[in-house]
Amino acid sequence: MAKIDWTKLAGIRSSEITDPALFARRRQIMQASVALGLSGTIAAPVLAKGENGTPLNAKITKSELSTDEEPTSFETATTYNNFYELGTDKGDPARYAKSLKTEPWSIVVDGECDAPGKFTLEDILKPHAVEERIYRLRCVEAWSMVIPWNGFELGALLKRFKPNSKAKYVAFETLNDPELPGMSRPVLDWPYVEGLRIDEAMNPLAFMAMGIYGNELPNQNGAPLRLVVPWKYGYKSIKSIVRISFTEKQPPTSWNKSAPNEYGFYSNVNPDVSHPRWSQAKERRLSGDTSGLAALFTSKIETKFLNGYAELAGPLYADMDLKKYY
Amino acid sequence: MDTALQDSVTTPAKKKAWAKRWWLKPLVFLVALIPLVSLVYSLLTGQLGPNPIEVLTDETGEWALRFIVLGLLLTPLRIWLKKPWPVQLRRMIGLFAFFYVVVHFSIYLFLDQQLDLAAIIADVIERPYITAGTVAFLILIPLAITSNRRMVKRLGKKWQSLHRWVYIAACAAVVHYVWLAKGDRIEPFVYLAIVMFLLVVRLKRVIA
Ligand code: HEM
Numbered sequence: 113m114a115k116i117d118w119t120k121l122a123g124i125r126s127s128e129i130t131d132p133a134l135f136a137r138r139r140q141i142m143q144a145s146v147a148l149g150l151s152g153t154i155a156a157p158v159l160a161k162g163e164n165g166t167p168l169n170a171k172i173t174k175s176e177l178s179t180d181e182e183p184t185s186f187e188t189a190t191t192y193n194n195f196y197e198l199g200t201d202k203g204d205p206a207r208y209a210k211s212l213k214t215e216p217w218s219i220v221v222d223g224e225c226d227a228p229g230k231f232t233l234e235d236i237l238k239p240h241a242v243e244e245r246i247y248r249l250r251c252v253e254a255w256s257m258v259i260p261w262n263g264f265e266l267g268a269l270l271k272r273f274k275p276n277s278k279a280k281y282v283a284f285e286t287l288n289d290p291e292l293p294g295m296s297r298p299v300l301d302w303p304y305v306e307g308l309r310i311d312e313a314m315n316p317l318a319f320m321a322m323g324i325y326g327n328e329l330p331n332q333n334g335a336p337l338r339l340v341v342p343w344k345y346g347y348k349s350i351k352s353i354v355r356i357s358f359t360e361k362q363p364p365t366s367w368n369k370s371a372p373n374e375y376g377f378y379s380n381v382n383p384d385v386s387h388p389r390w391s392q393a394k395e396r397r398l399s400g401d402t403s404g405l406a407a408l409f410t411s412k413i414e415t416k417f418l419n420g421y422a423e424l425a426g427p428l429y430a431d432m433d434l435k436k437y438y
Numbered sequence: 439m440d441t442a443l444q445d446s447v448t449t450p451a452k453k454k455a456w457a458k459r460w461w462l463k464p465l466v467f468l469v470a471l472i473p474l475v476s477l478v479y480s481l482l483t484g485q486l487g488p489n490p491i492e493v494l495t496d497e498t499g500e501w502a503l504r505f506i507v508l509g510l511l512l513t514p515l516r517i518w519l520k521k522p523w524p525v526q527l528r529r530m531i532g533l534f535a536f537f538y539v540v541v542h543f544s545i546y547l548f549l550d551q552q553l554d555l556a557a558i559i560a561d562v563i564e565r566p567y568i569t570a571g572t573v574a575f576l577i578l579i580p581l582a583i584t585s586n587r588r589m590v591k592r593l594g595k596k597w598q599s600l601h602r603w604v605y606i607a608a609c610a611a612v613v614h615y616v617w618l619a620k621g622d623r624i625e626p627f628v629y630l631a632i633v634m635f636l637l638v639v640r641l642k643r644v645i646a
Pocket of ligand 1: 495496497498499500501502503506539542543546568571572573574575578607611614615618
């Protein structure tokens with residue numbers, strides 16, 4: 113039987129307790145307080161939770177493009193996921209994370225480029241310095257998180273394959289392993305596919321992540337390598353990528369195939385274009401302080417055009433009617 | 439044959455049969471409270487995950503629908519089993535269905551929308567799944583109000599035709615579920631199939 117955790121109910125932020133970034137500092141404080149004979153009741157679960165991730169073996173530099181909003185807790189970001197290959201429940205991806213095999217991993221690069229090939233994960237990652245980008249993540253289901261990703265710019269990766277003049281779009285494909293627990297049911301037309309216009313892909317905000325919170329990307333978050341496009345709804349940020357193709361025509365995308373009137377190719381975050389199921393005007397920010405009753409009463413926040421990234425991503429759509437191209 | 443008055447215990451034989459099953463109603467009452475208790479418990483122990491409002495909405499919605507379907511099942515069950523007890527539970531099951539809908543709707547109103555009236559009105563008008571849910575809810579209100587014995591007596595034949603609306607409410611609730619489910623989920627269609635089946639069984643009896 114689980115015990116009622118009054119510290120949580122009272123609204124003591126679990127993000128403070130669980131974030132790996134704060135973990136080291138907490139441990140110091142804890143050791144100090146143990147030394148002083150002050151060891152508190154909240155301290156006990158800290159160790160257990162902080163040890164969830166595997167720290168990245170890389171030097172991580174900070175980025176100007178990061179938001180200074182407070183990150184969602186590591187625990188929330190790794191236990192509340194949409195990754196239908198592992199199941200449709202938000203908890204399924206973490207629950208069945210082990211069924212995703214990430215070793216060995218290779219990525220096929222093909223289509224309109226001069227340096228295609230099949231690359232091992234190591235080949236892909238090696239030349240890139242690792243950055244931290246703290247981005248807002250806005251799901252089409254009207255919730256959002258703030259996540260510190262680790263990785264590198266998508267454009268830098270794509271340039272290595274020398275896209276040619278016919279490369280107008282980039283298509284991505286997720287691992288297609290019928291053994292994965294969510295794939296036995298045709299919830300979507302597997303494998304999951306996504307795409308960007310080439311100029312969107314080359315935008316400095318478009319990011320490839322192989323880590324979060326300074327840890328290796330957990331399977332439920334799309335290990336070993338995933339896309340992060342912060343000005344678009346979350347489903348554009350395709351996970352566990354096995355193929356990257358440069359195409360001349362606009363590539364198909366999974367949710368658009370499933371319900372074309374609801375999910376467009378662009379899928380830019382836009383409070384003025386409402387989805388048939390969710391008004392997109394507001395969002396619920398999932399901070400991590402969610403097991404407290406406080407989570408029931410926190411106000412929603414206004415959703416911003418292009419998720420607040422209009423300054424950098426806005427010029428991509430200068431003369432487009434985004435109500436038509438949603 | 440299918441009069442609601444059969445609910446009430448009239449003849450001495452029926453009275454006796456009912457006395458022997460005195461434990462049935464309290465037991466069903468307690469069992470029907472389990473989903474509520476378990477949700478509150480999970481909430482207080484922080485087991486509803488990072489988005490408790492979503493879990494509460496979904497769980498109460500599903501329990502509301504289960505009780506509606508269960509309620510529809512009771513009349514045919516009496517006929518198939520040739521036993522009176524399913525119909526004797528009908529009012530309680532129906533009221534539990536209504537209770538879970540009220541909780542479901544209150545969560546939407548107070549916690550999800552936080553009484554943002556403009557957003558709620560826009561939702562009801564623009565989002566077909568909300569429209570369908572609202573239709574189902576509105577239909578259930580008069581049914582719940584007229585569910586007591588006094589109203590059954592007072593409305594007589596009219597009571598029956600009024601309470602047949604529960605089939606419309608059930609259909610609207612299932613449509614609500616089908617329209618809100620993301621991707622090609624099976625569950626809403628399972629409920630759709632069950633409600634359609636019960637509707638056909640019922641229509642057959644009306645026609646025959
Ligand atoms: C007889 C009445 C109703 C029944 C039986 C019902 C049932 C359900 C069911 C089964 C679900 C899905 C649960 C899941 O995904 O697992 C649901 C979700 C939901 N319902 Fe209802 N509902 C009813 C009325 C309403 C009303 C009146 C409203 C609001 C005006 C409403 C708002 C919602 C919302 C917001 C969701 C969640 C949608 C999402 O997941 O995005 N429902 N309901």
